[in-house]
Amino acid sequence: MQRVLPSDEIARSVAQPIPRLRLPDRAAVFDRRAARLDRLAPDHALSGYLQLMADVARTQQVLLSALPPPVLDSAELARAAAHRMPVLPAGDHRRHREWQPILAGLCERLAAQEHRPGTVADLLRRVHQIPAPVLDEQVDALLGGRPEHVDPATAPFLMAALQVLWVALAAALDPAAVAPLDVPGVCPVCGSLPVASIVRGDGHRYLHCALCASEWHLVRAKCSHCDAVDGIAYRFIEHGNDGVRAETCEQCRVYRKILLQEKDQHVEAVADDLASLALDVLVGEAGYHRASVNPLLWPAAEG
């Protein structure tokens, strides 16, 4: 962990600023998630669900690869950046109708796989038949922070389709065109909330966007929800995976998970957050609320 650095390496690292933004890798983001879910699923108490979501992620990658690279309006991007606003705001989903055919494709492909249990197959058919205006309203609730209006059954598939489009949009950006926001807790690309944070091998912590998979830098030992630096603690399961921890804050009594690449280099924000449900239950019992949802698991509307 600690090693002696040659002097030229010190000079090089000082000259390089900490990368503020890591845009998603269009060629691999969902495949990596699927591979991680495949790895976590065996012997897991939620094995079936993790396998289903692995199939979702694999299908997302197929659909993303088939998507033509989007054309971005550079004047619009520049205006958003000038006002320190997200450059591809999630609230603009009505202007990006392409996500609806992606949803149809996702459901068709998933339904075509034979091992699907009946409930899931029925649901996929149901998602297919939702009229466009109802879909728009659902997405308003999903992306607009109104989880009480979300239908938890269809939400993971809607989010999956939206993710495909927003990853395509985000991957087409030049990182220099994205301005840092005044609020550190939301995605500078699309304005969504992060699903979890990851401490990369170099020791820097990044928040991972639940929608567009962009990652932005936030200093360690700080609440990603309320910005407090006092009363931060890390909770993890004894004899469990100590690379997945809940970062709890005594100021706002909210937590968000933090994944340590140093402990397991394959950690993936959405997959590891989903697979560590036991930690959610325990930290919830200890009196903390979850800061934001996992895009692939929405709680009951009346929670």
Add this chain to the structure above:
Amino acid sequence: MTDMTRRQFFKLTGATLVGSSLGLLGFAPGPALAEVRQFKLLRATETRNTCPYCSVACGILMYSLGDKAKNAEASIVHIEGDPDHPVNRGTLCPKGAGLLDMVHSKSRLTYPEYRAPGSDKWQRISWNDALDRIARLLKADRDANFVEKNADGLTVNRWITTGMLAASGATNEVGYLTHKVVRPLGLLVFDNQARV
């Protein structure tokens, strides 16, 4: 987000999981909830601080394990450079890298001690006694050795028989106060964070 409510924040419990995506898609949360009962939650902290050694003032992260609220005493288990700190960017010099040994050192000084002239024994004294004694000796030395004028008869008001080293982990404000206390006494032999 004008209608933001407390419902934004939620807990994943048996009740919220039954009606969640998981339950509605036909996956019973029961086994996952049963499994939780055998798990115990541990607590760790990361505390940001400044290396106490030199005036470069490198940022450090101190890792501790243990729950202050329970009987187990919190203990520092690891110290490393703070990767976010602009001064050292996660690195530490060999001295700083050995900070953990200083924290846990058996011979670490945690209270003032006094050794009388000619004695070979250290005796523990209170902070009040220590500060009184330091103040008295400083005054005695200053009264004896203060230089008001130099050989040419110019007023210099200097006191160079006593020196002072101030802390490395000091803020701008502490640096300012250090100067305000030390300079009017005529002390020239001193170093502190304000120089860096």
